[in-house]
Amino acid sequence: MKLTRLSDIRRRELRRAAFEVLQEQGMAGATLEKVAAHAGASKGIVLHYFRNKQELFEHAMREANAGLGAAVAARLARTPDPRARISAVIECNFEPRFFQPSICHAWLSLCAEVPRDATLARIQRVIHARMRSNLVSALRALVPPEAVEGLALGISALIDGYWLRLGLRAGSVTGDDAVRQINLYVDAMIDASRARPVATALAR
Amino acid sequence: MKLTRLSDIRRRELRRAAFEVLQEQGMAGATLEKVAAHAGASKGIVLHYFRNKQELFEHAMREANAGLGAAVAARLARTPDPRARISAVIECNFEPRFFQPSICHAWLSLCAEVPRDATLARIQRVIHARMRSNLVSALRALVPPEAVEGLALGISALIDGYWLRLGLRAGSVTGDDAVRQINLYVDAMIDASRARPVATALAR
Amino acid sequence: MKLTRLSDIRRRELRRAAFEVLQEQGMAGATLEKVAAHAGASKGIVLHYFRNKQELFEHAMREANAGLGAAVAARLARTPDPRARISAVIECNFEPRFFQPSICHAWLSLCAEVPRDATLARIQRVIHARMRSNLVSALRALVPPEAVEGLALGISALIDGYWLRLGLRAGSVTGDDAVRQINLYVDAMIDASRARPVATALAR
Amino acid sequence: MKLTRLSDIRRRELRRAAFEVLQEQGMAGATLEKVAAHAGASKGIVLHYFRNKQELFEHAMREANAGLGAAVAARLARTPDPRARISAVIECNFEPRFFQPSICHAWLSLCAEVPRDATLARIQRVIHARMRSNLVSALRALVPPEAVEGLALGISALIDGYWLRLGLRAGSVTGDDAVRQINLYVDAMIDASRARPVATALAR
DNA sequence: GATGAATGAGGGTTCATTCAT
DNA sequence: TATGAATGAACCCTCATTCAT
Numbered sequence: 001m002k003l004t005r006l007s008d009i010r011r012r013e014l015r016r017a018a019f020e021v022l023q024e025q026g027m028a029g030a031t032l033e034k035v036a037a038h039a040g041a042s043k044g045i046v047l048h049y050f051r052n053k054q055e056l057f058e059h060a061m062r063e064a065n066a067g068l069g070a071a072v073a074a075r076l077a078r079t080p081d082p083r084a085r086i087s088a089v090i091e092c093n094f095e096p097r098f099f100q101p102s103i104c105h106a107w108l109s110l111c112a113e114v115p116r117d118a119t120l121a122r123i124q125r126v127i128h129a130r131m132r133s134n135l136v137s138a139l140r141a142l143v144p145p146e147a148v149e150g151l152a153l154g155i156s157a158l159i160d161g162y163w164l165r166l167g168l169r170a171g172s173v174t175g176d177d178a179v180r181q182i183n184l185y186v187d188a189m190i191d192a193s194r195a196r197p198v199a200t201a202l203a204r
Numbered sequence: 205m206k207l208t209r210l211s212d213i214r215r216r217e218l219r220r221a222a223f224e225v226l227q228e229q230g231m232a233g234a235t236l237e238k239v240a241a242h243a244g245a246s247k248g249i250v251l252h253y254f255r256n257k258q259e260l261f262e263h264a265m266r267e268a269n270a271g272l273g274a275a276v277a278a279r280l281a282r283t284p285d286p287r288a289r290i291s292a293v294i295e296c297n298f299e300p301r302f303f304q305p306s307i308c309h310a311w312l313s314l315c316a317e318v319p320r321d322a323t324l325a326r327i328q329r330v331i332h333a334r335m336r337s338n339l340v341s342a343l344r345a346l347v348p349p350e351a352v353e354g355l356a357l358g359i360s361a362l363i364d365g366y367w368l369r370l371g372l373r374a375g376s377v378t379g380d381d382a383v384r385q386i387n388l389y390v391d392a393m394i395d396a397s398r399a400r401p402v403a404t405a406l407a408r
Numbered sequence: 409m410k411l412t413r414l415s416d417i418r419r420r421e422l423r424r425a426a427f428e429v430l431q432e433q434g435m436a437g438a439t440l441e442k443v444a445a446h447a448g449a450s451k452g453i454v455l456h457y458f459r460n461k462q463e464l465f466e467h468a469m470r471e472a473n474a475g476l477g478a479a480v481a482a483r484l485a486r487t488p489d490p491r492a493r494i495s496a497v498i499e500c501n502f503e504p505r506f507f508q509p510s511i512c513h514a515w516l517s518l519c520a521e522v523p524r525d526a527t528l529a530r531i532q533r534v535i536h537a538r539m540r541s542n543l544v545s546a547l548r549a550l551v552p553p554e555a556v557e558g559l560a561l562g563i564s565a566l567i568d569g570y571w572l573r574l575g576l577r578a579g580s581v582t583g584d585d586a587v588r589q590i591n592l593y594v595d596a597m598i599d600a601s602r603a604r605p606v607a608t609a610l611a612r
Numbered sequence: 613m614k615l616t617r618l619s620d621i622r623r624r625e626l627r628r629a630a631f632e633v634l635q636e637q638g639m640a641g642a643t644l645e646k647v648a649a650h651a652g653a654s655k656g657i658v659l660h661y662f663r664n665k666q667e668l669f670e671h672a673m674r675e676a677n678a679g680l681g682a683a684v685a686a687r688l689a690r691t692p693d694p695r696a697r698i699s700a701v702i703e704c705n706f707e708p709r710f711f712q713p714s715i716c717h718a719w720l721s722l723c724a725e726v727p728r729d730a731t732l733a734r735i736q737r738v739i740h741a742r743m744r745s746n747l748v749s750a751l752r753a754l755v756p757p758e759a760v761e762g763l764a765l766g767i768s769a770l771i772d773g774y775w776l777r778l779g780l781r782a783g784s785v786t787g788d789d790a791v792r793q794i795n796l797y798v799d800a801m802i803d804a805s806r807a808r809p810v811a812t813a814l815a816r
Numbered sequence: 817g818a819t820g821a822a823t824g825a826g827g828g829t830t831c832a833t834t835c836a837t
Numbered sequence: 838t839a840t841g842a843a844t845g846a847a848c849c850c851t852c853a854t855t856c857a858t
Binding site: 433434435436437509513516517519520521522523524529532533536558559561562564565566567568569570572573575576577581585586588589590592593595596597599600603 | 639720726727728773780
C-alpha cells in the first residue's frame with residue numbers, strides 16, 4: 001500500500017476524471033481532452049499513462065467498482081449471520097454515495113460497451129462473480145440447494161434493475177425503496193421455500 | 205393503416221437497419237454509412253428521411269419496442285385472470301424473438317443515451333409507464349393496495365435486470381429461467397402479503 | 409410585354425425569391441431548397457426553370473437591377489438639363505426602395521461572386537457601362553472633355569462606396585446624406601474645372 | 613515582439629494562406645483543406661490553431677488589414693501638414709502592394725460575410741473608425757466644422773468605391789487614377805467650402 | 817409542369833493517436 | 838515526466854443535381 005508513487009497518483013486521478021466525465025458526457029462525449037482537462041492535465045499525458053482510450057476506461061470501470069467492492073467486503077467482514085449478509089450486500093449497493101443518477105449513467109455507458117470490449121466484459125464478469133459468490137454462500141444456509149443459484153441471480157438482477165432505473169430517470173427510485181423491496185423479495189422467497197419446499201423443487 | 209406509401213416503407217427499412225447495426229456496433233459504431241449500407245441505400249437518403257442521426261435512432265427505439273408492446277397487448281387482450289396477466293407480461297418480455305443477446309445489446313446502447321437525449325428519455329418513460337400500468341391493474345386484485353406500486357416496480361426492475369444480464373453476457377440467462385424466477389417472486393410476494401398483511405403494511 | 413405566360417411568372421417568382429433569400433442568408437446560405445420554400449414551390453422545380461444554381465442567381469441579379477435601371481431611365485426621359493440628369497441618376501440610386509441594408513447585402517454577395525462567374529461579371533459590366541454612359545453624356549456639357557471620364561468614374565465609385573457602407577453596417581449612412589454629399593462633390597468639381605481649367609488638365 | 617513562438621509563426625502562416633486562398637477561390641471555395649495545403653500543412657492542424665473556419669477568416673481579415681494600417685500610421689507619423697495627411701491616407705490605400713485585383717476580391721468576399729458574422733462586422737467597424745479618425749483630425753484644419761464628417765465619409769466611401777471597382781474588374785481602375793481623382797475631390801471640396809461657406813452650411 | 821426520392825461529392829469538425837521537444 | 842504540435846481517419850451533415858413518377 002506504500003506504492004503510491006507519483007505515477008500511481010496520476011493514474012488514479014486520471015481514472016477518476018475519466019469516470020466523472022463519463023457521468024455527464026457519456027462514452028462518445030468523453031474525449032481524452034475532456035478527461036485531461038478534468039484532471040488538470042494535458043491531453044498528451046493521458047496516453048502516457050494508458051495505452052489508449054479503451055484501456056483508460058477499463059481502468060475507470062475497475063476504479064469505480066473498487067469502492068463498492070470494498071464497502072461490501074468491509075460489511076461482510078463484521079456480519080456473520082447469513083440473512084444479514086444478504087442484506088449487507090443489498091444495502092451497500094444502495095448507499096447514497098454509490099446509488100446516484102450520474103454514477104448509474106456512467107455505469108450504463110460502460111455496460112453498453114461490454115459487448116465490444118473483451119476486457120470490459122471480463123471485469124464485468126468478475127464483478128458479477130463476486131456478487132454471486134457473496135450471495136450464494138449466504139443463501140446456502142437459508143434456502144434449499146436447488147433454489148440458491150436462481151435466487152442469487154434474481155437478487156443481483158433486481159439490484160441491477162434498480163440501478164438501470166435510476167440511470168434512466170433520476171428520482172424514479174430511492175435507495176431505501178430498492179433495499180426494502182429487495183429484502184421483501186428475499187424474505188418471501190425464503191418463506192416460500194420453507195412453506196413449499198417440494199413445490200419449489202418441482203418448479204425447477 | 206393504408207398509409208404505407210413508399211416513403212413509409214423506406215423509413216421503416218431504415219429504422220430497422222439502424223436497430224440491427226446498433227446490435228452489433230453500438231451507438232458510436234453505428235454510423236449513418238453503415239446503416240445506409242445495411243438497408244441497401246445511399247448515405248444521403250438516411251438524412252432525407254430523418255433529420256439527423258439522433259432522430260433516426262429515436263425512431264429505431266420506438267420501432268424496436270413496438271413489437272414487444274404489441275405482443276403484450278395481444279396476450280392481455282385474451283387473458284382476463286389477473287395472475288395470468290402478470291405472467292403474460294413477463295413471458296412476452298422473454299419470448300425468444302425478443303430476448304436475444306444482440307437485441308439486449310442494442311437496447312443497452314439506447315439506454316446509455318437516455319441521459320443525454322430528451323426524446324429517448326420520453327420514449328423510455330412511456331415504455332415504463334405502460335408496463336407499470338399493465339402490472340398495477342392486475343396486481344390490485346392480488347395484493348394489498350399499499351404493496352401494488354412497489355411490487356410493480358420490482359417486477360419491471362427484475363425484467364430489466366435479466367435483460368441487462370443477457371446484454372452483458374450471452375448465455376448467462378435463459379428466458380425460461382428468467383420467467384420462472386420472476387413468477388416465483390410474484391407468487392412469493394402474493395403469499396407473503398396474505399400471510400403477513402400487517403407486517404407488509406408496517407414495512408412501508 | 410404580353411409574354412407573361414405561366415412559366416414566365418414562375419421564373420420571376422423564383423428570381424425574386426432567390427434575391428430575397430440572398431438578402432438574409434448570403435450566397436452560401438442561399439440554398440435551392442430555401443429559395444424554393446420562399447417561393448412556395450418545391451425544390452425540384454427550381455432546376456426545372458434554371459439550369460443550375462449559378463444561372464438562377466445570375467437572373468436574380470438582372471432582376472434586382474432591372475428596377476433601378478428602369479427608375480433611372482424614367483427619370484432621365486423627363487429630365488433634359490445636364491446637371492439635373494446627374495442628380496437624377498444619383499437620386500435614383502438612393503431611393504428608399506433601393507437603398508436598403510438587406511438589398512445592399514444581397515448586392516455585395518453577388519459582387520463577391522463576380523470574379524468567379526463570367527456571366528455575373530458581364531452583367532455587372534453592363535450595369536456599370538450604362539451608368540457611365542448616362543453620366544458621361546451629361547458631364548460633357550458641364551466639364552472640360554478631359555475631366556469627363558474621371559468624374560463619371562468618381563461619381564459611380566462614390567455611389568458604390570455608399571452602398572457598400574450601408575451593406576456593411578445598417579444605419580451608417582442615410583440616402584439623403586449620400587445624395588447631398590455626392591451632389592456637393594459634383595458641384596465642387598464643376599466649379600473647380602471652371603476656376604482652374606488648366607490645373608485640371610495638367611493634373612491628368 | 614519576442615512572442616514569435618513556433619505556434620505564433622504557424623498561426624500567421626495559416627492566416628496568410630487563408631487570405632491567399634480567399635483571393636482566388638472566394639469564401640465558399642476557400643475550404644480548410646485548400647488553406648492547409650496552401651500552407652503546406654494538414655487539414656487537422658488548421659483547427660488546432662483556429663476554433664473553426666469562421667475564426668480563421670476573421671483572423672485573416674485582421675492580418676490582411678494590418679499591413680495597410682501600419683503603412684498609414686507610418687506615413688502619418690512623418691507628415692504634419694493636414695492636407696498632406698489626407699493625401700497620405702489616400703495614397704496608402706492605393707499603393708501597388710495593396711491595391712491589387714486579387715486582394716480586392718478577397719476583401720469583397722469578407723465584406724459579403726459581414727452581415728452574418730458579428731466579429732467580422734466589428735473588425736470592419738474598427739477599420740472604418742480608424743480611417744474616419746485619421747481623416748477627421750486632418751480635415752478640421754481644412755474645412756468648416758460642419759463639413760468635416762460628411763467629407764470624411766465621402767473620402768472613405770470613394771476609396772472603397774474604387775476598391776470595389778477593381779475587385780469587380782481587373783484593369784478598370786489604376787491606383788494613380790484613383791489617387792488623383794480623390795485628391796481632386798478633396799481640393800474641390802476645400803475650395804468650395806472657402807468660396808461658399810454659407811452655402812455649404814445651408815446645404816446641411 | 818411538378819414533386820420529392822435518391823445520389824454522391826464534399827465540407828467542417830472532432831478525435832484518438834503519434835511524435836518531437 | 839510532460840506538453841502540445843501534428844496527423845489522418847471518420848463522421849455527420851448539407852446540397853446541387855438527377856431521375857422516376
